[in-house]
Amino acid sequence: MSDRPADIRVHDFEEVDYGLSTDEAIAEAERCLQCKKPLCVKGCPVCIDIPAFVREVAEGNFPAAARALKEQNMLPAICGRVCPQETQCEGVCILGNKETPIRIGALERFVADWERENGPELPEVAKSTGKRVAVVGSGPAGLTVAAELARAGHAVTIFESLHEAGGVLTYGIPAFRLPKDVVRAEIEQVLALDVRLEKNHLVGRSVSTDELLGYDAVFLATGAGLPTFMCIPGENQNGVYSANEFLTRVNLMHADAFPEFDTPVLHGARVAVIGGGNVAMDSARVARRLGAKVSLIYRRGEEEMPARKAEVGHAKEEGIEFLTCTNPTRILGEQCVTGIECVKMSLCGLDASGRPSPEPIEGSEFTLDVDMVIQAIGTSPNPLLVSLIPGLERGRRGNVAVDENGRTSIPHVYAGGDIATGAATVIEAMGSAKRAAAAINAMLKEE
Amino acid sequence: MYKVESATRLADRVYEYWIRAPQVAQHARAGQFLILRLHDAGERIPLTISAVRGDTVRVIFMAVGKTTEELAMLRAGDSIKDVVGPLGKPSEIETYGTCCVIGGGVGIASTPLIAKELKSAGNHVIGIIGARNADLLILEDEMQEVCDELYITTDDGSKGIHGFASDVLKKLLEERTIDRVWIIGPAIMMKVTSGVTVPYGVKTYVSLNPIMVDGTGMCGSCRVTVGGETKFACVDGPEFDAHQVDFTELMQRQRIYTGQEKVSLERFAEHRCRCGEGGGHHE
Numbered sequence: 001m002s003d004r005p006a007d008i009r010v011h012d013f014e015e016v017d018y019g020l021s022t023d024e025a026i027a028e029a030e031r032c033l034q035c036k037k038p039l040c041v042k043g044c045p046v047c048i049d050i051p052a053f054v055r056e057v058a059e060g061n062f063p064a065a066a067r068a069l070k071e072q073n074m075l076p077a078i079c080g081r082v083c084p085q086e087t088q089c090e091g092v093c094i095l096g097n098k099e100t101p102i103r104i105g106a107l108e109r110f111v112a113d114w115e116r117e118n119g120p121e122l123p124e125v126a127k128s129t130g131k132r133v134a135v136v137g138s139g140p141a142g143l144t145v146a147a148e149l150a151r152a153g154h155a156v157t158i159f160e161s162l163h164e165a166g167g168v169l170t171y172g173i174p175a176f177r178l179p180k181d182v183v184r185a186e187i188e189q190v191l192a193l194d195v196r197l198e199k200n201h202l203v204g205r206s207v208s209t210d211e212l213l214g215y216d217a218v219f220l221a222t223g224a225g226l227p228t229f230m231c232i233p234g235e236n237q238n239g240v241y242s243a244n245e246f247l248t249r250v251n252l253m254h255a256d257a258f259p260e261f262d263t264p265v266l267h268g269a270r271v272a273v274i275g276g277g278n279v280a281m282d283s284a285r286v287a288r289r290l291g292a293k294v295s296l297i298y299r300r301g302e303e304e305m306p307a308r309k310a311e312v313g314h315a316k317e318e319g320i321e322f323l324t325c326t327n328p329t330r331i332l333g334e335q336c337v338t339g340i341e342c343v344k345m346s347l348c349g350l351d352a353s354g355r356p357s358p359e360p361i362e363g364s365e366f367t368l369d370v371d372m373v374i375q376a377i378g379t380s381p382n383p384l385l386v387s388l389i390p391g392l393e394r395g396r397r398g399n400v401a402v403d404e405n406g407r408t409s410i411p412h413v414y415a416g417g418d419i420a421t422g423a424a425t426v427i428e429a430m431g432s433a434k435r436a437a438a439a440i441n442a443m444l445k446e447e
Numbered sequence: 448m449y450k451v452e453s454a455t456r457l458a459d460r461v462y463e464y465w466i467r468a469p470q471v472a473q474h475a476r477a478g479q480f481l482i483l484r485l486h487d488a489g490e491r492i493p494l495t496i497s498a499v500r501g502d503t504v505r506v507i508f509m510a511v512g513k514t515t516e517e518l519a520m521l522r523a524g525d526s527i528k529d530v531v532g533p534l535g536k537p538s539e540i541e542t543y544g545t546c547c548v549i550g551g552g553v554g555i556a557s558t559p560l561i562a563k564e565l566k567s568a569g570n571h572v573i574g575i576i577g578a579r580n581a582d583l584l585i586l587e588d589e590m591q592e593v594c595d596e597l598y599i600t601t602d603d604g605s606k607g608i609h610g611f612a613s614d615v616l617k618k619l620l621e622e623r624t625i626d627r628v629w630i631i632g633p634a635i636m637m638k639v640t641s642g643v644t645v646p647y648g649v650k651t652y653v654s655l656n657p658i659m660v661d662g663t664g665m666c667g668s669c670r671v672t673v674g675g676e677t678k679f680a681c682v683d684g685p686e687f688d689a690h691q692v693d694f695t696e697l698m699q700r701q702r703i704y705t706g707q708e709k710v711s712l713e714r715f716a717e718h719r720c721r722c723g724e725g726g727g728h729h730e
Binding site: 161162163171199200201202205206207208223225226227229231236237238239241242244245248249253254258259260261262263264266335382383384 | 470471474479484488489490491513514528529530531532533534660661663664665666667668670672677679682696699700702703704707708710711714
C-alpha cells in the first residue's frame with residue numbers, strides 16, 4: 001500500500017492512498033497467526049470476526065471475506081479507510097510486539113472495494129416483523145442501526161435533514177480521505193435492505209415529535225452538529241469559518257468546483273487552521289487543495305494532537321506548517337481577516353483529562369498574516385430535536401443521556417453516535433449504534 | 448422533487464411561487480422559512496414561507512442573484528430538486544394588545560402570515576407596507592384583509608404616504624400604545640425602522656436573513672451577534688429582539704461572497720444568452 005505523491009495530490013481531491021493490490025492483500029493476510037483468542041476482535045468496536053475474514057483473504061476467497069465482514073459491519077469500505085486501526089484492532093495485534101501488526105484496515109478496505117467492483121452480495125433479511133422503526137440522521141450511527149434492524153425484519157425509515165445521506169461521511173470527511181462514490185455505494189447497500197430514506201426531513205420541524213414517537217422504536221443519531229467557536233475578538237469577520245461550514249461547502253456543496261457548482265467558498269492565500277484533531281487536518285488539507293499556504297495552530301504539542309498520526313503525516317507531507325504550543329488570542333482586520341494574533345504556550349502539569357495543561361507564556365505574542373481562519377476546535381450536540389422531545393433527559397454537555405445500550409429516559413427511544421457520546425469517531429458511533437440495535441431488537445421481540 | 452404549482456410575476460424582478468411540499472406545508476407557522484436547492488449543482492438558499500394552501504407553500508423572492516434568477520425561469524409544472532422546512536423558530540405569537548407588522552420591499556412577503564396569526568390570537572393588528580414605488584408594492588389586498596388597519600408608504604410618493612414605514616411607525620407611537628412590533632425587510636431598513644421603537648421601549652422583532660448553508664444549526668454560517676452573544680439565525684432565530692442585533696455585522700457578513708456572486712450571475716447571464724433565453728417570460 002502506498003500514497004500518491006504529495007506534490008501531485010495537493011492539486012486534486014482524489015484519494016491519497018492507493019490501497020492494496022490483490023497480491024499484496026493475500027501476502028498480508030497470510031501473515032496472520034489466526035490466534036485462538038484473538039485480541040483484534042476485542043479491539044474492534046463493532047466486533048468483526050477479523051481472523052475469519054483475514055483467513056478468507058489469505059485463501060483468495062474474497063466473496064466469503066466480504067460476507068464475514070458484513071456480518072458485523074455494513075460499512076467496511078468506509079471503516080477500512082477512516083477507522084483509527086492503530087489504536088484499535090491493529091494496536092492490539094500480537095504481531096505488533098515483534099514486527100508490524102497485520103494491516104487489518106487495509107485488508108478490510110481491499111475486501112470491500114473488491115466486492116463493490118465485482119457486485120455486492122446482500123446479506124439475508126429476516127421475514128417482516130411488522131414493527132416500525134424511525135432513525136433520525138443518516139450518519140454512521142443511523143446507517144448502522146438501520147442496517148441491523150432491517151436485517152432483523154423491522155421496517156426502518158431514516159429521516160435525513162440534508163439533501164444527501166451520510167452525515168459526517170458526506171459533508172465532513174473530504175473525498176481524498178473518503179471518496180464520495182464509496183460512501184454512496186455503502187449507503188445504497190443499506191438502503192437495499194428495504195430501508196426507507198426520507199431526505200429533506202428535519203425531525204422536530206418537518207416531522208412532528210408526535211409522529212416520531214408513534215413509531216415502535218426510535219433511534220436518535222443527529223450527530224454533534226453545533227460548531228464550537230473560540231469566543232475571541234474578531235471571529236465573526238468575513239473569512240472566519242467553522243470547520244463544519246468550510247468542509248460542508250466543499251464536500252457536500254462542491255464549492256471547490258465553483259462556478260460549475262453554485263455554492264462559493266473563499267479561497268484564502270494564507271489560511272490559519274485552529275485545532276489538532278482529524279477535522280483540523282481535513283480542513284488544513286482542503287484549504288491547501290484550494291491553493292492556500294496553510295498554518296495549523298494547536299495549543300499543545302504535536303504528541304498531544306488527537307488526530308491520527310497518519311493524517312498528521314499526510315498534512316506535513318502536503319506542506320502544512322505546524323505551529324504547536326500556540327494559541328490564538330485575536331483575529332485581526334476590519335470586516336475581512338488580515339491576521340491572527342497568537343501567544344506561545346508552555347505545557348505544565350496535567351489537566352483533568354490527563355493531558356498537559358497549556359499556559360500562555362507572557363510576552364510571547366506574535367502575529368501571523370492570514371486572510372482566512374478556520375476553527376476546528378470541536379462541536380457540541382445539536383440541541384434542536386432533543387429540546388423538542390418532552391421528557392428526554394440530557395447529560396451535562398447537552399447530549400442525550402443514555403445507558404450502555406443506548407436507552408434514553410423514554411422507554412422506546414434510543415440514541416447513539418455523537419448526540420449521545422459527544423464528538424467521537426465514526427467507528428465509535430457505529431459501535432454505540434450496534435449495541436442500541438441489539439437492545440431495540442430485543443425490546444421489539446418481547447412485545 | 449418538489450413541483451412548482453404556479454409561478455407568477457408580481458412586480459419588477461419579484462416573483463410569487465407556489466411549491467408542492469406537503470411536509471413543509473403541514474407544519475409551517477408564521478416567521479419560519481424553507482431552504483431550497485434547484486438541482487444537483489445548485490446552492491441551498493433560504494426563503495421565507497409566505498403562505499400555505501393545502502399541500503403547497505408560497506415563496507416570494509426578488510431575482511437578484513444566480514439562483515433566484517434561475518428560479519425565476521421555472522414555470523408551473525417544473526420541479527425543484529430539494530425543499531426542506533419549515534426551519535427556524537415560529538414568531539412568538541401571543542395576545543399582546545396592539546401589534547404593528549411592518550414589511551419593506553420583498554420583505555412584505557413575510558407579513559400576512561404573522562399578521563393573520565396575531566389577529567387570530569386576539570390582537571389589534573396594524574400593518575405598514577412600504578416599497579420604493581407603487582409598482583414594487585406587493586400583497587396589498589392580502590394585508591388589507593388580515594389587518595385591522597393598513598398603511599402604505601412609497602419612497603417616491605407614487606402610492607399611499609410619501610415616505611418610509613419608519614415615519615408612519617413614529618407617528619403611531621406618538622399617538623397611542625403599541626405593544627409589539629415586527630419588522631421584515633432589507634437589513635438597513637430593519638436597522639433604521641427598529642431604531643424608532645427604542646425610545647418607546649416597545650419590544651420589536653426583526654427577521655434576519657444572513658447567508659446560510661444547511662439551515663439546521665450545523666455550519667454556523669448564519670451566526671449573528673445579538674445582545675453581545677453569537678446566535679445562529681437558523682435555529683435561534685430567524686426572529687430576534689431588534690434592539691439587541693448587531694446590524695452592521697449582519698450587513699458585513701451578507702457581503703462575504705459579493706465577488707463570487709457576481710461571477711456566478713454573469714456566467715449564468717452569458718449562458719442564458721447563448722441558449723436564446725431572454726427575460727420576461729412571465730409576462
